[in-house]
Structures are given as structure tokens and as C-alpha cells.
Amino acid sequence: MKVAIHQPQYLPWLPYFTKIEESDLFILLDSVDFQKNGLQNRNQIKTPQGAHWLTVPVRQQLGQKIVDTRIDNSADWRRKHWQTLCQCYGKAAAFETYKKDMQAWFDGEWSSLSDLNTEIIATMMRWMDVRTPILKSSQMTAGGSASELVLNLCLEVQATQYLSGVGGKNYLDEDAFRQAGVEIVYRAAVLPTAYPQLSPKAGFINHLSALDLLLNCGDSWKSYLPEEERGS
Template structure:
């Protein structure tokens, strides 16, 4: 079984969804420390032809709390309006905006569940059938840290392959995983490009941008455009 584990990121870039699609099971790592100023609740979109950072507004956000101990503000209408005005002339706006609207109107305001729901919604839209679970639902040794905890979770889930984002090369050691009978792989995302109105292409924006300008079939071709190393 191929396993991937990531903190919940709100509307992340396409590489995050490549990781999900490459795995049989994707574990949302929601019972770890919230990183303030990280990528859990923010990303980039296109606004007036430029790269623009958007934020999911939170309440009670603190680096002293776990991700699943933080809440989302109940009113995200400002963000929804910004997305509408930025993309309402995009070729796939109608179908993509419907997904985003449902995501931002989700009733459960727990940050982990809110973002988890957004990931599940987008996976359903893109026809990604990977099993998605929450780390907080597992009985495990929470005293472990870093690589040892990832190996521990992988063994609990009977994973024989663990796939991580390319940035994990500095964090995880293939030999340590091999000793636990787990094959460690890193996903290397190839550069993708597509038409963004009449602007010069700006890469690595949110999956939101990808959905606005590409069909589901085109996005799935991008999702398969990677290498495991």
C-alpha cells in the first residue's frame, strides 16, 4: 500500500494533489502543531494579472495549538468575492466556482475538518479516488517525532511505500525507512503551463487557478506529470 501524509493545506498547488493521487491512502496530519505564517491557511491566486496571496481567516490561531484545535471564521464572503471578481471570465469558472463556493460555506468550522472537506471536495471534482483519513482518528504513539513518527504511522497502516513531497529529501532517510521494510519515494513535480487569460503565465499558483483555466481531463494529465525518485 502506498501512503502519503501531509498537513492540511487550503487550496494548495497542484503538487499536493499529485501526491494524493499517487497514493492509495492519504493521511491528513491534523494533530500536529499549527505553523503560523506557513501554508496551512494561505496560498496564491491570480488577481489582475499578478500573483496575489489569499488567506483563510482564522480565529484562535496560535503556534501553541494543534491544527485541529483552531477554528475558521464563519464568514469568508470577502475571499469568495475576490475569487469571483478574479476568475468570473475564466473558461471553467462556472463548474470550479461552484466547488469553491461549497467549500467556503462548509458548516464545520474546525480548521482541520474545514480544510479536509475542501481536499475531499476537490478530489471528488477531479475524480481522484484515494482514501483520505485523519491522523487524529488513529491510535498511535504521539510521543514520537519527525521521521520516527512517520515510520510508526506507516507501519500501523501496513504501508510498504511512503511517498513524500520533494522537499522531504532533507528530512527523511531512505535507509531508515528500508530498515522498517518501507520504500521511501519523493514526488518530483514537472513544470506545467496553461493559458491564464492573456497574461504571461504565472506558475505554481493554487489548485484554484488550475481549475479555473483547465478541464478535468486536462488537469488529470497534469496530475500524472511527475516522477517518483
């Protein structure tokens, strides 16, 4: 069984979902520290001026876990994010297809960042017909940190392969994985080199939230991946 593990992100980019699709089980790593200025509470969309960050404000304390990170709802972030998406993507080909689902994200009363991200990820997976089961590390028993935690999570679900980004080469204890009988499969992030985008004067940008591809291309999103990626 091939397992992928990643922190829950806000409006993740495309490689996040292609990695989920390639795995047999995906573990949301919500039991580790929240990273300030990471992608757990923000991501980029395209505006007429170029890439633009959408950031969910959070109440942060040193050493707090993602699962314990609370959203700061004193700021009117939900209205701002929804208005920005409507302004930037209202004319996109598939906007009306996904509008109701997206509006539900911002109509909801969210206090937990992890819960918000989990809902968004599950919704976007449904749009993409990605059916990989999901577990949360906070609901599992595995302990440890860094490479040890990843390996223990794999062992808890009896994984035979761990699907990692190439950045894993910097911290994974490959010998420990080998001795435990878990093969590490490194997967580089692959992005489309072209697809129809709004705001052409801002140039083509491919490192945005997967929302950009989905809202512009709808069900045909996978046809814009390199050919070797389309059957994954």
C-alpha cells in the same frame, strides 16, 4: 501499499493532488503543530496584478495542533474570498462548472480550519477524479514526531512504500524506514509549463492553487502536465 502524508492545506497547489493520486492511501497530518505563515490557512490565486494570497484568519496559540486550530470568524473572510474568486475567475472556462461547489465552501459556517481544508481537498479531488482514500492522523494511534511519526503512521496502515517530497531528505531517518521494511519514494513537485490563464498581462504563473488550473481548464487539466506525469 504506497502511502502519502501531508498537512491539510487551504486550496492546495497541483503537486499536492498529483501526490495523492499516485498513492494508495493519503493521510492528512492534522495532529502536528499549526505553522504560522505556512500553507495550512492560505494559498495563492492569480489576479490582474499577479499572484495574490487568500488567507483564512485563525485564532492561534503557541504549540496548538492543526486539528485544534479555530477560524477567526470575526473577520468577514468568507465573503472576501468568494468575491475575489468571482472577480478573478468569473470569466474562466470552467468557472460555472465548479461555481456551486465553491460557493458552498464560503456559505458554510466553519469553526475548524482542518474541517474546512478537508472539505475543500475532498471536493477538488472529486473534480479531478482522484479517488484515493483519506485518513486523518488525529484519528490514528501512531505517536512520535518528525520522521518517527511519519514512519509510525506508515506502519499503522501497513504501508510498504512512503511517497515523500524531496524535502523529506532533510529530515527522514532513511535507516529506520529501511529496517522497518518501508521504502521511501521521493517525488519532486512537477508543475505545468503552460496552460490557458486569465490576466495574460501578469505573465504565466504556475505555482498557484490548483484552482487556477481547474477553473481555466476543467476536465482537461491533466493534459497540461508533462507527458510522463499524465498516467500517474
